[in-house]
Amino acid sequence: MSALNRRWRVAGMPSEHLETSHFALETVDRPEASDGQVLCRVLWISMDAAQRAWFQAATYRAAIQVGDTMPGFTLAQVVESHCDDFAVGDIVAGDLAWQDYVVADPNNLRRIVPNRPLSNYLSVLGITGLTAYFGLLDVGEAKSGETVVVSAAAGATGSLVGQIAKLHGCRVVGICSSPEKQKWLTSELGFDAAVSHRDEAFRQKLKEACPEGIDVYFDNVGGTTLDTALSVMAHRGRVVCCGVVSQYDTSTPVRGARGVPGVLILKSITMRGFLVMTDYADRWDEGLRALEGWLEDGSLRVAEDVLEGLEKAPEGLIGVLNGVNVGKRMIHVADPL
Amino acid sequence: MSALNRRWRVAGMPSEHLETSHFALETVDRPEASDGQVLCRVLWISMDAAQRAWFQAATYRAAIQVGDTMPGFTLAQVVESHCDDFAVGDIVAGDLAWQDYVVADPNNLRRIVPNRPLSNYLSVLGITGLTAYFGLLDVGEAKSGETVVVSAAAGATGSLVGQIAKLHGCRVVGICSSPEKQKWLTSELGFDAAVSHRDEAFRQKLKEACPEGIDVYFDNVGGTTLDTALSVMAHRGRVVCCGVVSQYDTSTPVRGARGVPGVLILKSITMRGFLVMTDYADRWDEGLRALEGWLEDGSLRVAEDVLEGLEKAPEGLIGVLNGVNVGKRMIHVADPL
Numbered sequence: 229m230s231a232l233n234r235r236w237r238v239a240g241m242p243s244e245h246l247e248t249s250h251f252a253l254e255t256v257d258r259p260e261a262s263d264g265q266v267l268c269r270v271l272w273i274s275m276d277a278a279q280r281a282w283f284q285a286a287t288y289r290a291a292i293q294v295g296d297t298m299p300g301f302t303l304a305q306v307v308e309s310h311c312d313d314f315a316v317g318d319i320v321a322g323d324l325a326w327q328d329y330v331v332a333d334p335n336n337l338r339r340i341v342p343n344r345p346l347s348n349y350l351s352v353l354g355i356t357g358l359t360a361y362f363g364l365l366d367v368g369e370a371k372s373g374e375t376v377v378v379s380a381a382a383g384a385t386g387s388l389v390g391q392i393a394k395l396h397g398c399r400v401v402g403i404c405s406s407p408e409k410q411k412w413l414t415s416e417l418g419f420d421a422a423v424s425h426r427d428e429a430f431r432q433k434l435k436e437a438c439p440e441g442i443d444v445y446f447d448n449v450g451g452t453t454l455d456t457a458l459s460v461m462a463h464r465g466r467v468v469c470c471g472v473v474s475q476y477d478t479s480t481p482v483r484g485a486r487g488v489p490g491v492l493i494l495k496s497i498t499m500r501g502f503l504v505m506t507d508y509a510d511r512w513d514e515g516l517r518a519l520e521g522w523l524e525d526g527s528l529r530v531a532e533d534v535l536e537g538l539e540k541a542p543e544g545l546i547g548v549l550n551g552v553n554v555g556k557r558m559i560h561v562a563d564p565l
Numbered sequence: 566m567s568a569l570n571r572r573w574r575v576a577g578m579p580s581e582h583l584e585t586s587h588f589a590l591e592t593v594d595r596p597e598a599s600d601g602q603v604l605c606r607v608l609w610i611s612m613d614a615a616q617r618a619w620f621q622a623a624t625y626r627a628a629i630q631v632g633d634t635m636p637g638f639t640l641a642q643v644v645e646s647h648c649d650d651f652a653v654g655d656i657v658a659g660d661l662a663w664q665d666y667v668v669a670d671p672n673n674l675r676r677i678v679p680n681r682p683l684s685n686y687l688s689v690l691g692i693t694g695l696t697a698y699f700g701l702l703d704v705g706e707a708k709s710g711e712t713v714v715v716s717a718a719a720g721a722t723g724s725l726v727g728q729i730a731k732l733h734g735c736r737v738v739g740i741c742s743s744p745e746k747q748k749w750l751t752s753e754l755g756f757d758a759a760v761s762h763r764d765e766a767f768r769q770k771l772k773e774a775c776p777e778g779i780d781v782y783f784d785n786v787g788g789t790t791l792d793t794a795l796s797v798m799a800h801r802g803r804v805v806c807c808g809v810v811s812q813y814d815t816s817t818p819v820r821g822a823r824g825v826p827g828v829l830i831l832k833s834i835t836m837r838g839f840l841v842m843t844d845y846a847d848r849w850d851e852g853l854r855a856l857e858g859w860l861e862d863g864s865l866r867v868a869e870d871v872l873e874g875l876e877k878a879p880e881g882l883i884g885v886l887n888g889v890n891v892g893k894r895m896i897h898v899a900d901p902l
Binding site for chain 2: 287288447450454455464467469470472475481482483484485487488491492493494495497500501502503506507
């Protein structure tokens with residue numbers, strides 16, 4: 229075990245787009261665990277567009293400050309334990325930030341007993357998969373025969389939402405940002421149709437792909453894509469408000485979703501926001517059982533986009549904000565002992 | 566029975582505020598009912614802010630055109646019947662427009678058997694009361710102990726929403742437009758607090774009136790009042806989208822509710838629009854029974870704002886758009902025979 233710890237500090241606050249210059253890699257002494265604590269070695273780091281929102285203001289967590297080690301969801305291994313809850317070798321999940329080693333309070337860790345590739349526990353069997361599962365089925369109440377549209381469809385959450393909707397007998401249309409992703413969604417993931425929000429005829433193509441309107445719109449992006457989807461909703465449609473990626477990496481967010489609340493009244497539409505970590509904390513096991521079942525019988529395909537090495541974290545996150553990833557982007561830092 | 570019919574025609578389309586010059590009163594021959602039809606005498610006309618929206622675009626009804634007799638909800642009496650469903654003397658409700666006499670298809674009429682003042686069937690025992698009842702309890706899922714805020718609180722729907730919420734054990738805060746209305750809401754209707762959206766310290770006063778945040782915001786107005794309420798919502802709060810009065814009488818509506826969808830995600834908020842006429846058509850009897858019960862035991866106070874004579878209809882509606890009414894505004898046209 230190295231006596232040193234590499235960590236990514238926040239070196240500046242983005243005023244417009246996030247850039248690599250907003251981060252600085254530094255090497256310091258490995259921290260020491262005290263009584264009741266554990267020392268963890270970070271193995272995998274999750275790259276989530278929502279991390280950009282953490283710079284803007286307090287969200288479900290305090291706002292990021294200059295000097296912070298960049299926070300982020302991780303998988304890690306316990307390498308030193310001074311508590312009864314965890315033993316050396318245990319695999320844990322938690323917000324352990326962009327670094328090699330971290331001293332953690334056991335209350336902030338969740339034990340993972342992996343029987344699949346470890347990375348899966350940060351994608352389909354982590355917050356991403358649970359967000360897709362509960363967002364689509366519980367918040368959105370998607371039912372067989374309905375039309376489900378998901379934005380950022382080739383992303384981590386979207387690619388799972390569409391597949392789970394297909395497993396529930398829905399017609400599934402993905403919104404993404406390129407012809408390559410459109411092709412991937414329909415030919416590889418089994419989506420019924422895919423449209424690009426960069427297409428000049430975006431609204432027309434979305435309407436054509438949803439001849440009876442949208443019953444459930446799973447929204448990861450907000451902005452003008454949400455405006456367009458709202459205009460194609462069916463009566464009594466549901467909008468699952470999961471993310472606002474289009475508005476994170478900018479200093480000039482749009483004022484609000486166009487036509488809200490008028491369009492909600494005219495079509496009896498429900499918009500509902502949620503955070504799976506808090507709203508579904510007591511139902512995670514249910515979601516994980518369902519997701520594991522689909523993985524085991526081969527009906528759910530996991531798309532992971534892995535970058536190698538802690539040094540790749542800043543560019544990895546910036547890539548997510550620019551939509552270059554296909555599936556769940558993660559940084560592989562180290563292998564378990 | 567007069568051989569003549571007075572009717573208010575739409576003489577022009579408002580580009581900004583609705584004015585009396587957009588209407589023209591004309592006198593024509595009384596229409597003749599054919600086989601299967603009934604001739605009705607209009608008794609009461611409902612004045613609803615939503616009527617202004619009918620000028621803007623197709624809503625739950627076709628958009629108003631120049632030359633139309635101004636549509637509107639009415640109570641009427643059958644004065645000639647050529648069908649089996651209705652007899653002379655029957656009291657009916659329906660959209661019979663701003664006029665003395667109208668020939669109607671029986672399928673568009675609903676029979677009223679009044680055992681209370683007739684006007685009540687256009688206010689608390691009509692669409693207004695049902696909107697308050699189902700909007701608060703079913704769409705908003707208001708529960709005892711929760712904080713309910715309603716805008717246009719001194720208006721037709723708002724004054725009922727607040728009273729029904731009190732009957733359900735909620736803390737009730739009204740948003741209105743003047744100190745006189747604030748006083749009326751708290752001293753006459755039993756609201757716990759009332760704030761004016763015209764107060765410079767509106768947001769601060771709303772926060773003080775809702776120390777634990779807003780659990781249910783019953784929104785009749787949209788616009789900046791909705792923006793403010795959204796910023797004071799409690800976790801898992803519900804916004805009942807009932808009306809957008811602030812945006813009807815203008816050619817420059819705001820783009821959309823500020824911060825939507827981001828604020829919905831951060832606080833797990835639900836926004837839901839509804840139209841009681843369609844969404845609750847099969848549950849009207851349930852709502853009417855509850856409302857009649859509260860009227861009979863004196864626990865619900867009816868606030869009606871009556872103008873005398875068909876000729877008052879245009880100024881009556883313009884007054885509603887300017888918020889001059891207290892309670893449900895109606896035009897009294899004639900008494901039943």
